[in-house]
Amino acid sequence: MEILRATTMGFCMGVRLAMQAMEELIKSDTPRPIHTYGPLIHNQRVLDGLAERGVGRIDRVDEASKGTVVLRTHGVRPQEKQALIDAGVRVVDLTCPRVVTSQKAVASAVEKGFQVILVGDRNHGEIIALEGFAPGCEIIGTTEEAERVVMKGPAHVVGQTTLLRDDFLAISLILKKRNPLAQTALTLCPATVQRQNALLELSRAVEALLVIGGRNSANTGKLYQQALHTGIPAWHIEGAADLGADVFGFSRVGITAGASTPDWIVEEVEAALRRGGRNV
Ligand code: SF4
Numbered sequence: 001m002e003i004l005r006a007t008t009m010g011f012c013m014g015v016r017l018a019m020q021a022m023e024e025l026i027k028s029d030t031p032r033p034i035h036t037y038g039p040l041i042h043n044q045r046v047l048d049g050l051a052e053r054g055v056g057r058i059d060r061v062d063e064a065s066k067g068t069v070v071l072r073t074h075g076v077r078p079q080e081k082q083a084l085i086d087a088g089v090r091v092v093d094l095t096c097p098r099v100v101t102s103q104k105a106v107a108s109a110v111e112k113g114f115q116v117i118l119v120g121d122r123n124h125g126e127i128i129a130l131e132g133f134a135p136g137c138e139i140i141g142t143t144e145e146a147e148r149v150v151m152k153g154p155a156h157v158v159g160q161t162t163l164l165r166d167d168f169l170a171i172s173l174i175l176k177k178r179n180p181l182a183q184t185a186l187t188l189c190p191a192t193v194q195r196q197n198a199l200l201e202l203s204r205a206v207e208a209l210l211v212i213g214g215r216n217s218a219n220t221g222k223l224y225q226q227a228l229h230t231g232i233p234a235w236h237i238e239g240a241a242d243l244g245a246d247v248f249g250f251s252r253v254g255i256t257a258g259a260s261t262p263d264w265i266v267e268e269v270e271a272a273l274r275r276g277g278r279n280v
Pocket of ligand 1: 012013015073096098161162191259
């Protein structure tokens with residue numbers, strides 16, 4: 001079987017930096033216990049591996065009493081970060097640099113007296129954290145909401161980093177038409193669209209596709225949906241153990257992976273494909 005990888009796949013910059021920092025932290029003499037504040041990434045096998053090495057997880061400030069607490073790439077509300085510091089734990093902030101740029105854009109807009117409008121999923125960790133920099137700001141996710149949102153003078157529009165550019169532009173256009181004083185911040189991250197474009201290109205060169213990543217990873221789920229639309233057989237797997245017999249009937253198989261899938265899981269899948277599925 002010939003196995004082709006997508007030209008862009010796997011860990012994005014923010015997740016790679018966070019995982020490297022976590023490795024260094026585990027080896028360091030940072031105060032114990034180490035906890036992550038929420039799941040570090042959306043990949044259960046990686047989280048299980050961290051748990052085996054003594055890294056626990058908390059989800060609320062009142063669970064932090066000692067040791068080290070690691071903030072994940074989506075960031076947290078500044079009030080929460082301060083509460084963790086006040087609780088006496090060492091806080092290690094692994095917020096993605098791109099998300100930090102968005103947080104700074106929101107904080108600066110508030111300082112200048114702008115109305116802040118966030119565009120994204122109000123239930124997503126990144127938007128929840130951003131709202132903390134502009135408490136009470138407007139949060140919208142659709143063009144319909146852009147038509148309805150109450151606008152009050154100069155406004156600053158900031159999008160969730162993982163939004164698709166076209167979706168953000170469509171919403172921004174409506175806001176700017178309604179309010180010429182509205183400004184937009186360019187904070188979108190190309191990681192999602194780069195993985196989607198690479199998958200499309202790969203699909204033209206193979207007979208079947210494997211999308212590797214956690215079942216609870218939103219970006220892996222989106223990649224899989226896109227794979228289904230290519231018209232060739234596609235599977236979403238978490239690792240080699242999920243490989244079905246059908247895939248071994250193809251002679252050219254393409255693989256891609258979500259932004260929270262580590263290289264070692266991709267290599268495990270590739271090795272199993274090369275072995276013809278034996279000892280998976
Ligand atoms: S998808 Fe982009 S913004 Fe999100 S963690 Fe990765 S690099 Fe950062």
